[in-house]
Amino acid sequence: MAIDRVISGNRRNEQEENFNLSLRPKNLSGCVGQKNVKEKLLIAIEAAKGRSEPLEHILFYGPPGLGKTTLAHVVANEMGANIRCSSGPALVKQGDVMGLLTNMAQGDVLFIDEIHRLSTPVEEFIYPAMEDFKVDFTVDSGMHAKTINFPLKRFTLIGATTRAGLLSAPLRSRFGMLYHLEYYSTKELTEILHRSSQLLSLGYDDGTLELIAARSRGTPRIANRLLKRVRDYAQVKGSGKLSKNILDNALKMERIDELGLDELDRSVLRALAEVYEGGPAGIEAIAATLGEERDTLEDVVEPYLLQIGFVRRTKRGREITKAACEHLGIEIHKNKTKHSEPDLFEQ
16 A cells, blocks of 8 residues: 655555646657666667567566656657556456457557556456457357457567566566666756756756755655645746745745754654664554555555665664664664663662
């Protein structure tokens, strides 16, 4: 279960998706970051266009908000093809996929987000579509059932997933190109924010975009989301131009600190430090202490804390690190923390 947080990489609503869509680059030259992936895609696209063939099927995988959907649209634009979009949970039965596949023209792109959530019948139904560009569709049932073979135009399936480990081996093996997207550097996020600010006609003081980028957890979606929040604050509380003072006040209101941690992140760290004396502690125990779901902590909170070295995962459980204690201003002792109650029986 993912919760609704400003610094979550997950999509929040249709309005924000439309906002992000307007900021997306249209070609590879306009994309920032993911240098290795872009180079490989550029070679594959040029080779496919030189042979006048559609691209092989592509799988993008990595944490949410890193640009998997954006790259799918960029690939379609570079190939001069139409793109049809759907998602794993939306394709429930074979007929749902049949309508998409039979309407695909030669070279079109079919993009399926969260492809690991496809149901087993649907997944098995698209195997022959991916390999042989044909499907066998069963009409009626019982004694009157008959199978009709539908030939398909050659198309490119682009899948995106945040949990590649949940993909079945047969589905994964049918993708000709698999690309893992990495977190972005502060410099790359600053470039993205500079481009977004130009598209939004938003003025800013020197250094403000770097401060937003540093709090964006290496994720472009979060960077653009924070930019939108700060822009709103600047419009209502200031002159409409981003300044360091406006930025600090806006993010203080959102309770996001200089490292991009929000209150839930800090609650997890404080629980480890104060309740479990630095750890190790099991994820179930931490979730119970905070009244949160285990999936929320594992999928939404823990990845970034691990990335910045504030939590380490051991066989016995999670442990807080010295860097996290220094950030929170907490000193861990062997049997107590700095903020624990004094022992009345201690001599």
